Amino acid sequence: MGFLVFNFGPLLYSFFLSLTKYSIVREPVFQGLDNYVQIFTRDRLFWVAIEKTGYYAVVTVVVGLTCSLLLALLLDQKLLGTSLLRTFFFMPTLTPVVASVLIWGWIFQPDLGVLNFLLRSLGLPGPGWLQSVEWAMPALLVVALWGSVGGSRMVIFIAGLQGIPHELYEAAHIDGAGLWTRFRHVTIPLLTPTIFFNLVLGIIASLSVFQLAFVGTKGGPANATYFYVLHIYYRGFADSEMGYAAALAWIFFAIIMAFTGIQFWLQKRWVHYEGAPR
């Protein structure tokens, strides 16, 4: 089975590389854990990247999942034109990220952009968005959320909502449960497997953020949007430090595995599988 060759072989090879000094033009030189020691003790940008990526991931996962669920709930209300609405919400997620960053870049344009025009007509100051240290990250978060909340996560939530038996709501209604109580005690528990699935994939996707910042800000200004994969890319492909970049990539791999492992371990406590022998 050839796919294993393309996955596990390179995985081991990259671990070997991470133990070497390898600048592409010269042969790799084995140097033990030096790269890892250097990353943790002397690489200031590593910690910057961890911080920025962590912040980005927390916001996009928490806000993103909440918004996706709210959109799914709205589409589950059987309004007129629901399928048209779903299409509208879905279209941004189809837009290539490069294109959406460029489109939003024009909206965010500090002097002539439509967003600052709207803010100014409300009497608010228009920040420099992608050019500003404070506002570059929020701007990228807006683009990321615009391009993801109406996508596959929302569709999976809708499928999950439609899988909840109607009788349960009726039973709760007869017992005098209000709208919020029904949501809290019927919808949410029965939706936990769906939330779990979206959470696992959502965290992986948000930690891997790259082109949003690469196209939009190059990680700047002043490293305000310097994400982890940018660090791997710049060290590996701009500075040709393949061994060092491989070590960075392995740390990234370990972080993602740890998150995924923790979630699978925690899921026993909160994920509710209907009728599943657990």
Added chain:
Amino acid sequence: MSARVVRRAALYAVAAVLVAIFMGPFLWSLGSSLKTAREMTFYPPTLLPAAPRFQNYADVFGNPKVPMALFALNSIQVALLSVVGQVLSATVVAYGFSRFRFPYRNVLFVLLLSTLVMPREVLLIPNFLLFRYLGLFNTLTPLWLPSFFGGAFNVFLLRQFLMTLPPDLDEAAKIDGANSWTILWRILVPLCQPAIATVAIFTFLNHWNEFLEPLVYLSSTDKFTLALGLRFFQTQPNDAQEPRDQLLMAASLTMTAPVLLLFFACQRYFIRGIVMSGIKG
């Protein structure tokens, strides 16, 4: 009863605001892509140009410094070859997992699924070095060749689908003298068409939008895909004095259009594919 009416009205109001948020950027960029360079500098900005300037779209393709048509051809080549590769390999591998017993089958399948949560960034460096060693740096090959080795997600999707087809079909064909290949291509593949369409659509989409791999593997402009080439409109104006954001908008929409067309043409496969992926086997 009236509380219910109020609630419905509020929901429609919310929906209208959301539509504005989600569709606004498309309308805004569409309007901007049809403006003249001078209209782009108007403040307050106008939503629509006085007269739509379709010439902008011709200019996107006619810029001597930016071979947009070549970018498009490269993107199409990579995306189509990847689709062919994924469909062929994922079908065969999924068939193997669903119909044959072999040692360590379940272990292998779990290993396959584990690659789903494996970040691609870990594989980027070793794969890059491999392709460079093979002399394929700055060619389109590294972008589509791995597709011929099956993708975990697609194998999973097709296997789930194949599992729903009764094995009696295979048995009947075997009695009629068909071998495994004939069974796969003549009987199972036609029945799997919806799942295969889903695989094809998502593969096309992923490769069309892919950015990191082309960035790493391609170095000369004539090899660039659209995702890479689009950035030239940020940095290489026709004339340094002239604002070129209208061309940037036109180019961005040009790259987005095929994806949206594909979506409108095959909407049900999209939704079905996503829902199938969400129901873990």
